[in-house]
Amino acid sequence: MNASAYIHISLIDLLIALLFVGVTALISYWQHLGLERDIAIGTVRTFVQLLTVGFVLQRLFDASRWYWVVLALAIMTTVAGYNAVKRQAGAKQGLFAMTTASIATGGAITLILVIGVVLRVLPWYQPQYVIPIAGMVIGNSMNGAALVVNRFHSELTLRRSEIEASLALGAPAREAAAGALRESLRAAMMPTVNSMMTVGLVQLPGMMTGQIISGASPLDAVRYQVVVMLMIAAATAVTAMTAAFGALRVFFTPAQQLSPRLELGRHWDAYVGRRQS
Amino acid sequence: MVPAPEECVHSSDDIVNEGRFASMDDPAYAPAVELVHVSKTKPVLLGDSVTQLQVIGDVSFSVPKGEILALVGPSGSGKSTLLRMMNRLEDPSSGQISLFGTDISSLDVRELRRRVGMVFQTPALIAGTVADNVSYGPRLRGEDCDPGECLDLVRLERDLLHRPATALSVGQQQRMCIARALANRPEVLLLDEPTSALDQTAANTVLDLVCRLNREMGLTVIMVTHLMEHARAVGTRVVLLVRGAKIEEGAANAFFASPATEIGRRFLQGELSNEC
Ligand SMILES: Nc1ncnc2c1ncn2[C@@H]1O[C@H](COP(=O)(O)OP(=O)(O)O)[C@@H](O)[C@H]1O
Ligand SMILES: [Mg+2]
Numbered sequence: 001m002n003a004s005a006y007i008h009i010s011l012i013d014l015l016i017a018l019l020f021v022g023v024t025a026l027i028s029y030w031q032h033l034g035l036e037r038d039i040a041i042g043t044v045r046t047f048v049q050l051l052t053v054g055f056v057l058q059r060l061f062d063a064s065r066w067y068w069v070v071l072a073l074a075i076m077t078t079v080a081g082y083n084a085v086k087r088q089a090g091a092k093q094g095l096f097a098m099t100t101a102s103i104a105t106g107g108a109i110t111l112i113l114v115i116g117v118v119l120r121v122l123p124w125y126q127p128q129y130v131i132p133i134a135g136m137v138i139g140n141s142m143n144g145a146a147l148v149v150n151r152f153h154s155e156l157t158l159r160r161s162e163i164e165a166s167l168a169l170g171a172p173a174r175e176a177a178a179g180a181l182r183e184s185l186r187a188a189m190m191p192t193v194n195s196m197m198t199v200g201l202v203q204l205p206g207m208m209t210g211q212i213i214s215g216a217s218p219l220d221a222v223r224y225q226v227v228v229m230l231m232i233a234a235a236t237a238v239t240a241m242t243a244a245f246g247a248l249r250v251f252f253t254p255a256q257q258l259s260p261r262l263e264l265g266r267h268w269d270a271y272v273g274r275r276q277s
Numbered sequence: 278m279v280p281a282p283e284e285c286v287h288s289s290d291d292i293v294n295e296g297r298f299a300s301m302d303d304p305a306y307a308p309a310v311e312l313v314h315v316s317k318t319k320p321v322l323l324g325d326s327v328t329q330l331q332v333i334g335d336v337s338f339s340v341p342k343g344e345i346l347a348l349v350g351p352s353g354s355g356k357s358t359l360l361r362m363m364n365r366l367e368d369p370s371s372g373q374i375s376l377f378g379t380d381i382s383s384l385d386v387r388e389l390r391r392r393v394g395m396v397f398q399t400p401a402l403i404a405g406t407v408a409d410n411v412s413y414g415p416r417l418r419g420e421d422c423d424p425g426e427c428l429d430l431v432r433l434e435r436d437l438l439h440r441p442a443t444a445l446s447v448g449q450q451q452r453m454c455i456a457r458a459l460a461n462r463p464e465v466l467l468l469d470e471p472t473s474a475l476d477q478t479a480a481n482t483v484l485d486l487v488c489r490l491n492r493e494m495g496l497t498v499i500m501v502t503h504l505m506e507h508a509r510a511v512g513t514r515v516v517l518l519v520r521g522a523k524i525e526e527g528a529a530n531a532f533f534a535s536p537a538t539e540i541g542r543r544f545l546q547g548e549l550s551n552e553c
Contacts, residue, residue: 002477021465074301108434153303160401161397161401162401162402162403162404164397164401165397165401165402165403165405165454166365166413167366167390168364168366168390168458169390169391169394169397169413169414169417169457169458169461170388170390170391170417170418170461171387171388171413171417172387175417179404255368255386256366256386256387257365257366257367258366260319263322264320264322264327265324267322267325267327270326270327271320271327274327
């Protein structure tokens with residue numbers, strides 16, 4: 001055993017953990033769930049993805065250069081922006097850039113405050129702090145942006161006639177869609193607000209668990225978790241707000257009209273693609 | 278046969294003769310609404326793929342001030358699309374639409390929509406009371422508005438003002454929607470099948486109302502309808518649209534007495550079923 005306080009997992013231990021997969025696969029087989037293939041692929045991906053990330057993070061931590069950290073943050077933000085629109089049922093065209101920018105905005109503001117003002121990390125780019133904290137901020141911002149986009153799209157479809165009636169009376173898009181915007185923002189913030197209500201009662205948050213396992217005192221870990229909860233709330237709120245205003249520009253034309261993308265739904269991307277080529 | 282609502286008495290000739298407007302030959306004369314070579318192609322879903330469909334093809338006509346134009350045609354002929362382009366809920370693919378001589382695409386779109394009111398087939402309610410609905414337009418611009426006065430115009434009792442809009446009957450809601458458009462003091466009123474969702478009595482009330490607003494306020498009205506008795510009851514002029522093309526344009530009396538085209542004749546006899 002080396003100097004650190006916690007138990008290390010050897011490669012042999014990792015292989016033993018495969019027994020869990022065996023149990024999962026057996027249940028699927030017995031109950032004819034037909035999930036064996038997915039379980040196998042999922043297992044391989046879990047191994048490959050996490051081992052790769054571990055390798056990359058190790059290099060990042062060893063190098064400890066600000067530009068590698070900034071590059072990592074940029075990649076994380078872009079992937080999050082893409083994921084936020086990936087499952088959007090309707091048109092994606094123009095949304096990816098918008099969600100990425102919203103996540104960058106919400107993420108940057110929160111990260112600067114946490115790293116620079118609350119934790120006062122020196123030097124600021126110390127990957128040990130920046131990367132995990134950014135991961136949580138960006139991950140939650142991603143969910144917020146996705147919820148805003150999805151909800152806004154369905155609210156517009158649902159309230160179409162009311163919105164067009166308002167537009168026809170001379171309302172600007174932001175006014176005509178005020179109800180839809182409010183519902184979208186609420187939908188994006190609810191998970192965060194709910195988790196602030198129940199945190200610690202049902203399960204311990206991942207980061208806190210990790211800190212405790214690696215030897216931090218629970219009292220210390222809890223302080224970190226409080227900061228994390230509040231920063232996630234702020235990041236989600238700022239991202240959701242930015243994404244809501246971005247969505248307004250995507251789903252309405254400059255002449256305050258509902259965009260035809262609303263009617264074409266998932267066919268919009270193919271349509272725009274064909275028109276551009 | 279249903280009892281016909283009170284007929285509108287004047288035609289454009291009467292108005293010109295009364296001297297309220299310059300003659301139509303006067304170069305200074307600008308129609309309330311004028312369409313010049315308007316076409317609209319839009320992407321529509323056909324089955325599982327998107328097709329560019331020409332919905333309106335090279336339509337030109339003009340609506341003199343103070344007229345009630347009945348825009349008629351089989352369903353799917355592009356009437357709603359044409360109407361929606363007049364207050365820019367949609368834009369033409371080519372051609373030009375003018376309001377009193379000014380290209381509407383050069384106007385501020387919100388001011389355009391204030392000047393050109395619109396009422397839809399199914400009353401679209403804004404959340405809140407009748408008063409909230411009626412004063413919506415003026416409040417947007419920070420102007421005062423007496424919602425009671427607007428209700429008077431459409432003959433709705435003032436004690437409805439503080440009811441939720443959803444508590445009204447559909448006929449009352451439709452009149453409230455007209456009052457809501459009137460609160461903006463529009464110069465032109467667009468009505469998209471305003472009577473189609475209503476029973477006969479409520480429909481007649483709306484038709485009477487349209488006539489009265491036109492007569493008393495000189496409001497220019499464009500009313501889309503597929504119901505010929507409703508077009509006949511209020512229209513002073515008629516445009517017949519079939520498959521996105523203008524087939525006939527003229528005085529309502531002449532059109533209903535004897536259509537100029539074979540298609541027009543067949544349409545009046547109900548032989549043109551829904552086109553696509
Ligand atoms: N959302 C849509 N999906 C498919 N086709 C549409 C859609 N909107 C309009 N169209 C087509 O455009 C044409 C004109 O529609 P519309 O203006 O609503 O006609 P009208 O009001 O005369 O019934 C129709 O032939 C219709 O097929
Ligand atoms: Mg229609």
